[in-house]
Amino acid sequence: MTDDRKTTVPVWTLATADVRVPGLTAGESMTAERLTELRGALAVLADEPIVTLEAHPLPEKFDRGRGIPLDAASPLAHHLSQFITQSARTSLTAARATGSGEVLYRMVVPAKVAARFGQGLVCSMAAKGVAGGIRGPLVNSAGGIVGQATFVPVGKAAAAGTVGGAGATAGAAAAGGAALTVAAPLVLMAVAVGVSAHADQKRRQAVEHITELLEQLQEDKLDDERSALDGCRAAIDKATAILLDQGRLGVSLGLDSAVHTIDTALSKVEIRLGRWRSALDGVPEGEAVELGTLTKSFPGVDDQGGRFRAHLELAALAIALKRRVIVLQAVEHAQGDPGNVFENFVRVLKRDQRHLDELESGIAGVLVRLSALELARPNGLLPVFTPGEVDRLMSAAHRIHRLGDGVAVSGRPSDVAIEIARDRDGSVVVFPALAA
Structure with a gap:
């Protein structure tokens, strides 16, 4: 997503199982470059997939027709609503960013994990007229991705529910290292719809x-x-x-x-x-x-x-x-x-x-x-x-x-971004997964 305004963006680290990683300082702002470094470190140090979830202001104009719509009662929309509700109770930054109900969530799956989904599944697509840009449903003519946003890690934001199948959402991981939100069903459903x-x-x-x-x-x-x-x-x-x-x-x-x-x-x-x-x-x-x-x-x-x-x-x-x-x-x-x-x-x-x-x-x-x-x-x-x-x-x-020209050959896998637009009524539109 491109956001030309100075925006404070909360970012969560989500795990798919109970894992321990080096402590992350919550509440301290970081740049997009620092966040990329953090993703790389988590991918290397964690035994299980660690993804990040960002909450950006919803752009005024974008093509919803390119995504898959899901109503508020669907598991993905339900998990996301539960997660955001719990996060807003423990973080003022999260509450401010998600208070309007209309939010663009961006889940980034690290390259180490994305490689498991198949080498030909997601590859970057160069944006016309933009050197090094990525073409996606939410990229404007400037071609930048989250250009001037300030990211704030949200610590210990637990989602409601218990560990279980695809219809459940787990709570926070046990202490003893950084407490990550264990949300395997949320990650699974987001990846499944995006793919x-x-x-x-x-x-x-x-x-x-x-x-x-x-x-x-x-x-x-x-x-x-x-x-x-x-x-x-x-x-x-x-x-x-x-x-x-x-x-x-x-x-x-x-x-x-x-x-x-x-x-x-x-x-x-x-x-x-x-x-x-x-x-x-x-x-x-x-x-x-x-x-x-x-x-x-x-x-x-x-x-x-x-x-x-x-x-x-x-x-x-x-x-x-x-x-x-x-x-x-x-x-x-x-x-x-x-x-x-x-x-x-x-x-x-x-x-x-x-x-x-x-x-x-x-x-x-x-x-x-x-x-x-x-x-x-x-x-x-x-x-x-x-x-x-x-x-x-x-x-x-x-x-x-x-x-x-344009043949996708096997190379270094890139991070994969899955963008989810959420409306006030809790329904969501999930856009095609793309290279982050």
Whole structure:
């Protein structure tokens, strides 16, 4: 979030289990840079995930349509309300920051923990026209994130409730080190909704790109693939709403058939990825390749919209939908194991997302290898080429070399921010998780 005003922002440290860390001085103000250092220290020193939660003034204008809305009775909104009510009783700073009821909460999950959610799940997106900026739903044209806010740690702010499943919120950790608020259910639900919103944002982007490509290609088979995948959204949306309200999934939702459709699409992605890799392996290292030879294995790679690019977007759509399903499965498992909330959630995510990470890495590798290829002059009887042939070769080389632009490669994981807008009636809107 960007806040151009001088603002005092309370920040809480939340644990997902009883842990001990070096003492934190509550009530002393700090800068954004100092807070970043604190997050890093907590991630290194604590055995269990430690996240921070900030409370900022709610911006006057932002796009709520990009998030997932939850009413005041939902577990996440309920946990957050309980937590803030208890905090306001023990901290004047917290009471002032949250008194209006309209607040933007920003939960930051450290990179050490965020890496458990999958390498391809959340990556930074450069803001247009802003050097080093991050594009998110609450970033304005200035591109800064919490530019002039002063952070004040809130000490020993316990949430009401007892240790339990996803519907409960724990109190403060036992003394003997810094007393952290143990709020595994609050963290779990925030991460689950933020990750689900992020995956759905990827789905929408993929559908938009596929629609544009298919209008040019007019290929019925690819259109059927797109329709079948996008048809899974209704079942996933319903299942998401039910689980986030702590309901139980039933056969009538149609989630099983949706998962089958998604798994079938992912199988096609694997087959296509294998063919792409084999085609690239057949190119002698260091030698140029003719455009005609390349387009046999990668149809339309030299065009602005071709079958190869449609296959890439279909892969992105299938992966995004599968990530949403995995989050649903993780939440369901966590709710079914009250004594092992966050750990169970992360375990399910890690196990099932490894395959998706490998697929995304494989596709990224293909795009990088393609972008590094050198195009050879086409063989012909005439030694001179027409201006049209030269233009086509130059244009194709430019498009192919740009395939590697923006490819997310495995690197140092970044902190992940989950922003939650809370209204006066207690309802919340959770925005897609993004790189902090």
